[in-house]
Amino acid sequence: MSLKKTLSAGLVAGLASGVVGALVLWLMLEPILARAIALEDTGGGHHDHGAHDYSEPLVSRAEQIVGGLVTVLVVGALTGLAFAIVYYKLGKRLPGAHPFSRSLLLAGLGFAAFALAPALVLPANPPGIGDPDTVTARTWLYAATVLAAVALAAACLAVGRITTWPAPMRGAAVCVLAVVGAGVMLWWLAASGAATPEGFPANLLWDFRIASIVQLALMWLTRGIVFGWLIDIRTQSTRRSMVSARSVA
Numbered sequence: 001m002s003l004k005k006t007l008s009a010g011l012v013a014g015l016a017s018g019v020v021g022a023l024v025l026w027l028m029l030e031p032i033l034a035r036a037i038a039l040e041d042t043g044g045g046h047h048d049h050g051a052h053d054y055s056e057p058l059v060s061r062a063e064q065i066v067g068g069l070v071t072v073l074v075v076g077a078l079t080g081l082a083f084a085i086v087y088y089k090l091g092k093r094l095p096g097a098h099p100f101s102r103s104l105l106l107a108g109l110g111f112a113a114f115a116l117a118p119a120l121v122l123p124a125n126p127p128g129i130g131d132p133d134t135v136t137a138r139t140w141l142y143a144a145t146v147l148a149a150v151a152l153a154a155a156c157l158a159v160g161r162i163t164t165w166p167a168p169m170r171g172a173a174v175c176v177l178a179v180v181g182a183g184v185m186l187w188w189l190a191a192s193g194a195a196t197p198e199g200f201p202a203n204l205l206w207d208f209r210i211a212s213i214v215q216l217a218l219m220w221l222t223r224g225i226v227f228g229w230l231i232d233i234r235t236q237s238t239r240r241s242m243v244s245a246r247s248v249a
Contacts, residue, residue: 003088005234006084006085006087006088006231007081007084007085007088009084009227009230009231009234010080010081010082010083010084010085010087010227011077011080011081011084012080012226012227012230013080013083013084013222013223013224013226013227013230014076014077014078014079014080014081014083014223015073015076015077015080016076016222016223016226017076017079017080017218017219017220017222017223017226018072018073018074018075018076018077018080018219019073019076020218020219020222021072021073021075021076021215021216021218021219022069022072022073022076024211024214024215024218024219025068025069025072025215026065026069028211028214028215029208029211029212029215030065030068032126032204032207032208032211033126033208035204036126036204036208037061039200039201039204076219076223079219079223080223080227083106083107083110083223083227084227086106087102087103087106087227087231090106091103091106093157093161094106094157095157095160095161098232099228099231099232099235100228100229100231100232101228102228103224103225103227103228103231104224104225104228106224107220107221107223107224107225107227108220108224109153109157110220110223111216111217111220111221112149112153113146113149113150113152113153114146114149115213115216115217115220116213117145117146117148117149117182117185117186118142118145118146118149119209119212119213119216120186121141121142121145121186121189122138122141122142122145123209124208124209124212124213125205125208125209126204126205126208141189144189145185145189148185148189149185152177152178152181152182152185155177155181156174156177156178156181159173159174159177160174
């Protein structure tokens with residue numbers, strides 16, 4: 001499979017994941033965001049970092065919603081291209097007999113490293129929560145979490161490729177490494193994570209966090225399914241063309 005065809009499949013898969021993410025944003029996250037913003041406007045979030053400016057915002061709420069939906073689509077497309085590049089470089093090294101299964105595995109690893117692990121260390125917060133003074137520290141913590149999760153995923157893949165070990169031993173070793181590594185990583189990094197915010201409705205907070213992780217999970221799942229399906233179809237088509245050419249020859 002050429003890089004051009006792989007990238008085109010990644011773009012289509014990325015756009016599909018962006019559409020799914022935008023739908024989740026519109027149907028699940030936006031109602032929660034509206035409640036959080038209304039609470040923040042009334043001061044119910046118990047969050048004060050100095051004087052507030054209650055002047056008319058530069059961007060209307062409708063424009064924010066449209067901008068958010070477009071952003072999700074763009075991010076989905078760009079992530080799909082990045083996914084395709086990684087698959088092109090590493091796809092044949094992933095376990096699995098078919099492109100579809102390897103694509104799903106890569107999507108699962110991507111979700112674990114770039115979405116699940118950061119969500120456990122630094123849970124998403126709605127408007128009205130979070131100290132602006134900690135943005136830099138939280139950014140570095142997010143980067144450290146992603147790097148640690150990627151390193152753990154790479155280690156698990158490396159152990160799974162030790163062909164001198166029997167398959168049951170490799171599977172058990174991968175499971176132990178994944179569980180122990182994830183536990184150590186979360187114990188070490190979560191200690192530096194943001195504390196649970198106070199003075200904010202717990203149900204609203206967890207509704208937002210659950211909806212956020214659901215959005216990311218569905219986007220990664222859609223990306224893996226669509227990309228794997230497209231690559232599988234194109235691979236089979238290429239094989240049929242090669243068989244036909246040989247038959248004619």
